[in-house]
Amino acid sequence: MRVISGDKRGLPLKAVPGSSTRPTTDKVKESIFNMIGPYFDGGIALDLYAGSGGLGIEAISRGVQKAIFVDQNRKAIETIKQNLSHCSFEEKAEVYRNDATRALKALIKREISFSYVFLDPPYAEQNISNEISIILDYHLLDEKGKIICEHASSVVLPEEIGLGKKQRSETYGDTTISIYTYK
Structure with missing residues (x-):
C-alpha cells in the first residue's frame, strides 16, 4: 500500500x-482518483471509515487542503496517525475515533461541508444509503461535492438517494465504486 500520486507519490503506508x-487496493484507489480528480485545488475531504487513512492521505497528496479521518477501531486510529506523520500531513488532518453516525452528527454541529466524502465501510456493516442521506440532508457536502462509496459488487445502490443521484459507478472484481452528487 502506498501513496499513488501527488506530493507524496510512492511513499509506503502502513x-x-x-x-x-480491508484496505483499498492501489488499483482501486488510482481508479477512484482518476474518476474524481485526478488532482485538486483545495477543498476538504472526509474519510469516514478511514482504516489506514489511505484515501484521505491520497486526497491531501493530490491537493486537498485538509482531511478529517474517522474510524471506530483504536488500531486504525493509531495507524492513521502513523501514516499522517510519515507523510508530514499532521497539520492538514483531524483524526477522530468514533462510529460513522455519531461522527456525522458531530460534524453537522460544526457546520462544516466537504468537497469529497469517502465512504468505505466494512462490507458486512454497510449502511451507505442512510449515511448518504444524512450527508446530503444536512448539507455536509459542498454544492458541487462528491460522495465516493466503495462497496461490495453484490450491493446495488439506488440511482437516487434523498437529495443525491448516482453520477457514476464502476466495478473492479468484488468491489464497486459509486459516486453521488446533489441532483
Missing part, C-alpha cells in the same frame, strides 16, 4: 494490523 479492516 496497513491496520489484523484482519478487521
